Amino acid sequence: MSMASDHPDGYVSDTAHRVIGEHVTGPCLQCQHRRCRLLEWAVKTVVTSLQPDQQVPLDQRHPLTLAARRVAEVHWPGGDGRCTPCRRADCEPGGLALTWLNAINDPWSPTLASAPSVVTLRQITGMD
């Protein structure tokens, strides 16, 4: 995909990493309870800009993992297979967050009643 912009390479993803880092310590002005569209943008920006052989720097991995867990939980599908905020089965923010959690084999699963595990959801969505 193209990330064409007037900014030098890395500018957008630096901004995204900064947003993710700020959410470790507290909510931003756009946070609405657990959901934050700015954080969803940041996770999307970082995950979609990752190259297959690219390592996320160690000091950025944990904040990204926390952000991805939060986005995944907010967008976790309900009993009808659709996420609550988007009402979509192919929810993009949730899918991108799970892409990262899958990439690092994160053992986390949300603390929601009867929620499928990451492994189950991977099978449902066909993601690997």
Ligand SMILES: [Zn+2]
């Ligand atoms: Zn926020």
Ligand SMILES: [Zn+2]
């Ligand atoms: Zn969603």
